[in-house]
Amino acid sequence: MKLWLDGGLQDVKAARVSVFDHGLTVGDGIFETVKAMDGKPFALTRHLDRLTRSARGLGLPDPDHDEVRRACAAVLDANPMPLGRLRITYTGGHGPLGSDRGVQGPTLVVALGASARRPDSTAVITVPWTRNERGALTGLKTTSYAENVVALARARERGATEALFGNTVGQLCEGTGSNVFVVLDGEIHTPPLASGCLAGITRALAVEWTGARETDLPLDVLEQAEEIFLTSTLRDVQAVHRVDDRELPSAPGPVTAKAMRIFDERSGDDLDP
Numbered sequence: 713m714k715l716w717l718d719g720g721l722q723d724v725k726a727a728r729v730s731v732f733d734h735g736l737t738v739g740d741g742i743f744e745t746v747k748a749m750d751g752k753p754f755a756l757t758r759h760l761d762r763l764t765r766s767a768r769g770l771g772l773p774d775p776d777h778d779e780v781r782r783a784c785a786a787v788l789d790a791n792p793m794p795l796g797r798l799r800i801t802y803t804g805g806h807g808p809l810g811s812d813r814g815v816q817g818p819t820l821v822v823a824l825g826a827s828a829r830r831p832d833s834t835a836v837i838t839v840p841w842t843r844n845e846r847g848a849l850t851g852l853k854t855t856s857y858a859e860n861v862v863a864l865a866r867a868r869e870r871g872a873t874e875a876l877f878g879n880t881v882g883q884l885c886e887g888t889g890s891n892v893f894v895v896l897d898g899e900i901h902t903p904p905l906a907s908g909c910l911a912g913i914t915r916a917l918a919v920e921w922t923g924a925r926e927t928d929l930p931l932d933v934l935e936q937a938e939e940i941f942l943t944s945t946l947r948d949v950q951a952v953h954r955v956d957d958r959e960l961p962s963a964p965g966p967v968t969a970k971a972m973r974i975f976d977e978r979s980g981d982d983l984d985p
């Protein structure tokens with residue numbers, strides 16, 4: 713396996729980042745996860761644009777899109793696989809031990825892992841911890857993800873694959889690594905970005921392609937929704953068949969099934985929508 717570090721391909725086993733990298737010491741970094749099918753990245757332009765937005769939010773220099781594209785292509789070429797998780801990580805680089813950032817410039821790593829197609833439906837839980845819709849990192853895809861690690865571990869303990877958060881005012885927000893949609897009276901709704909959720913790329917495409925509305929939703933909408941589904945880079949559109957103790961035995965319901973179909977068709981037509 714090869715990854716990209718310090719401007720070129722390196723063997724995964726030999727690649728080294730400083731133990732003083734600010735990404736490691738304080739979580740000062742950003743990332744993207746890109747789906748790669750048969751060596752081709754999906755929606756790479758949108759991912760690179762979000763990488764730049766996240767970098768600006770953290771005050772990191774703009775990533776060089778040409779270099780990141782070259783890195784992605786080189787890593788994909790070097791590691792052929794049918795379905796891959798291409799991971800772009802960009803950190804504050806070598807720095808002091810506190811929260812001040814160093815001056816040596818950022819670290820860029822592009823790595824690839826094998827992935828498997830997700831099942832059409834899954835179980836989720838809600839967690840008592842909140843997303844902060846007013847934080848300095850709100851809406852940025854940073855490597856400060858330990859809250860997601862804790863929540864996802866809780867989900868796994870309960871036999872679920874995702875944990876859903878409300879925000880500080882009790883509205884539905886997002887999952888640890890996905891956005892959430894509900895069907896009410898046959899219409900699809902998803903929380904607005906003001907809820908504090910990440911501007912998911914799959915979310916944006918699903919909104920564009922299905923006409924889903926962005927609506928403030930209370931967390932307990934999950935108890936009433938006719939259907940629930942998740943979106944993310946590696947889930948695409950995925951139905952929810954259980955939320956906490958509530959079963960939705962017919963998942964994917966008709967509205968979700970249609971959204972899944974539309975997503976498959978449209979994403980198959982254009983690899984960089």
Ligand SMILES: Cc1ncc(COP(=O)(O)O)c(C=O)c1O
Nearest residue numbers: 889890891910912913914944945
């Ligand atoms: C917190 C969070 N919300 C939502 C998503 C879904 O975003 P995307 O569709 O761009 O993968 C992710 C990313 O994977 C995420 O980390």
